[in-house]
Amino acid sequence: MLRGNVFTGFGYLGEGFRLMRQPGLRRFVIIPMVINVLLFAALFWAMAQFFSTMIAAAMAWLPDWAWLQALDWLFWLLYGVVILLVMAYGFVMMANLIGSPFYGFLAERTEALLTGKEPESPGGWLSVLKDVPRILWREVQKILYYLPRAIVLLLIGLIPVVNLIAAVLWLLFNGWMMALQYVDYPADNHKLPFRQLRQRLGDRRLSAFGFGLPVALLAMVPVVNLVLVPAAVCGATAYWVREGVSGLPVERVRS
Structure with missing residues (x-):
């Protein structure tokens, strides 16, 4: 049975x-x-090149059936949506890998603001630098979780007709990955293992x-995605302290 509230999560x-x-x-x-501005510019150029090549190759594989050729525009649209979703999470994944030390600190300060309780461990930039190897390994764990499922x-997206559901599957998978990605920052600050985080979010x-x-x-929205990452870190931290993921009593959490 699925638990939780979609609208609360959206908020x-x-x-x-x-x-x-x-x-x-x-x-x-x-x-x-x-960092996000520079990264997005580079990734947009690379994905534009990849997009045109993939579309041409995929259409060449289609059988010469009249009804499939009539759906040519639909396949272009579906492949375009899939590529946008790949680019969306690819951008976020790379931005988070590069900026993860900053985002962990942002999650820490956001949690302190929401709960009124300072972190037990000493903070500051020296603490961030010391934790860089551990933080980067955490990002690698998320990438290793993501890649086999993305492949x-x-x-599935390359199989004619079956690929009609690929865009929907990608959207659901990306939604799950985005929740994992961002709630992981406050979870990592509390040394919660990644496997346990997946279980708690799944609850x-x-x-x-x-x-x-x-x-x-x-x-997937240009310009908006440049400010999305820090907003998502702050929102995920609010999710962490209010959804019972953190184990904090609700009454200690500021509205």
Whole structure:
């Protein structure tokens, strides 16, 4: 049985956009945003080249059946949506890999703002630098979780007719991955193993999808996706403390 609330999950992203503008958090947002601008420009150019090549190859594989040729425009549209979804999570994955030390610190400060409780471990930039190897390994774990499943979905997307469901599967998978990706920042700050995080999010899967799906959709929108990542980190931290994932009593959490 699916538990949680899709609409509650959706609200955390809006709260994240509000939180990232708080005076105590703004300075932790600027550096990652600069990184995102440079990364998105490079990734957009690379994916534009890959997109044209993949479409040409996929259409060449189609049998010369009249009804399939009549659906030529639909296949172009579906492949385009799949590529956008791949680019969306690819951009987020790379941005998070590069900016993960900053995002972990942003999640820490957001949690302190929401709960009114300072972290037990000493913070600051020296602490961030010390934790860089562990944080990067955490990002690698998420990539290793993502890639095998993404490859399967890519293969499904190359099968004529069957690929009609590929875009829907990609959207659902990306929504789940976005929830995992961002709630993992506060979880990692508390040294919660990645496997346990997946289990806790799975216990309230509807809330996870409610948060992750709009993040996945906005990640495909140029310009918006440049400010999306820090907002998602802040929103995911609110999710962490309010959905029972963190284990904090609800009454200690500020609204």
